[in-house]
Amino acid sequence: MLKRKKPETQLQADVRHILMCTLGAFIIAFNLNTFVNTGGLFPGGFAGVALLIIRGLAKYAGIHLSYSIIYIPINLIPVWIGWKYIGKRFTLFSLYVIVLSSLLTDFMPKITVTYDVFLIALFGGIVNGTVISICLYANACTGGTDFISMYFSAQKGVDAWNYIFAGNVVVLTLAGLMFGWDKPLYSIVYQFCTTQVIHTFFRRYNSQTLMIISEKSEEIYEVIRLLTHHDGTLFKGIGMYQKKERRMILSVVSSDEVSRLLARIQEIDPNAFINIWKTEQLVGNFHRRDID
Incomplete structure (x- = not known):
């Protein structure tokens, strides 16, 4: 007869998830400040949209806004989708990641590891895919299109990561028209590495x-x-x-x-x-x- 180990209580699971989400938020902020901003890249999803807005306003209107002021509001609709269709606890953990990572991005020091844009795209994408996987295992996501992908994966049994990757081309096209094509092209490497790492580490819905x-x-x-x-x-x-x-x-x-x-x-x-x-x-x- 198969022996079952003592199940984890809901409180223990929630504490473990909060700790993982906190770690994930710190890594997200570190990745944005160390790799993404140093390389001038545009990550996938709503983070890329937020950076496109911030950099566009700074270049063409001279308006400088913090990351959290843009990223948190544009996630309100995805958060509503998560609350209604995915799960309340999942959405609350995700909202915690969104808010904490946004604030940390604004206040954490920016550290430069390398100025080689290809290395930044490669390792930044690997770090991003890893931290998204950590958050998913912690019953949370990093916001934006992650909610959409989770919705299709959980409710429809459809692996939507590649479709999200394709949708990011729109953001990269706008970034190329506004800032030149070298950084958006490197961003494709970043996003591809992110997608492959997620496919490797997080396979619950496959x-x-x-x-x-x-x-x-x-x-x-x-x-x-x-x-x-x-x-x-x-x-x-x-x-x-x-x-x-x-x-x-x-x-x-x-x-x-x-x-x-x-x-x-x-x-x-x-x-x-x-x-x-x-x-x-x-x-x-x-x-x-x-x-x-």
């Missing part, structure tokens, strides 16, 4: 199909049910080589559950034959964990 051939199918199904709350389908067939009856379990689980599940399956049956492939689209009843 799904994979498991095909498991084992003589201990009942025990393996119990593990799948307890660990993932997903069902499985049992198929019976004949092994072509030995002409013996074989049992195969077919189950679809979230990608971030696969590693833990495989470890438990191999404990039960080291000789189990397991085939895993990426699930591009799901139609039908599939258990998705609540964001809150």
Whole structure:
């Protein structure tokens, strides 16, 4: 029988999430001041929109505004979307990240690590993707288009990150027309690195199909049910080589559950034959964990 560890209380989870969100907010501000502003880049989403407005007003109107004055108000509509469609606790954590990171960006010292714009785009994008992943694991997001992507991922089961990346081209085009094309082109590198890091580290809303051939199918199904709350389908067939009856379990689980599940399956049956492939689209009843 699979033993369950003592579940984390809601208070413990909230404290852990707040600490992660606080760390994320500091990293966001550091990244903006150290890489983005030094390189004159335009990050994706509403952060890029905010910087486009700030730099445009400074260049063409001589008006100098702080980052928080622009970034917090333009996030009000995405925050409303999050509150109504995604989850109240998720939205509150995200709002905390938005406000704290904005204020820290205004008040934290600006540190220059390098003036090489390519290195800035590369490492800045990696840092940005990492901190977005941290916030997502902390049941929060960094604001703006993250809410939109989370909405489509959680409610529709659609991976929207690449579409958000494509939408950022509009902001980069405006930035190129206003400030020249070199920094917007480097910003594409920054945004691409961000997207790839998120795809690598945060896979909750991606799904994979498991095909498991084992003589201990009942025990393996119990593990799948307890660990993932997903069902499985049992198929019976004949092994072509030995002409013996074989049992195969077919189950679809979230990608971030696969590693833990495989470890438990191999404990039960080291000789189990397991085939895993990426699930591009799901139609039908599939258990998705609540964001809150």
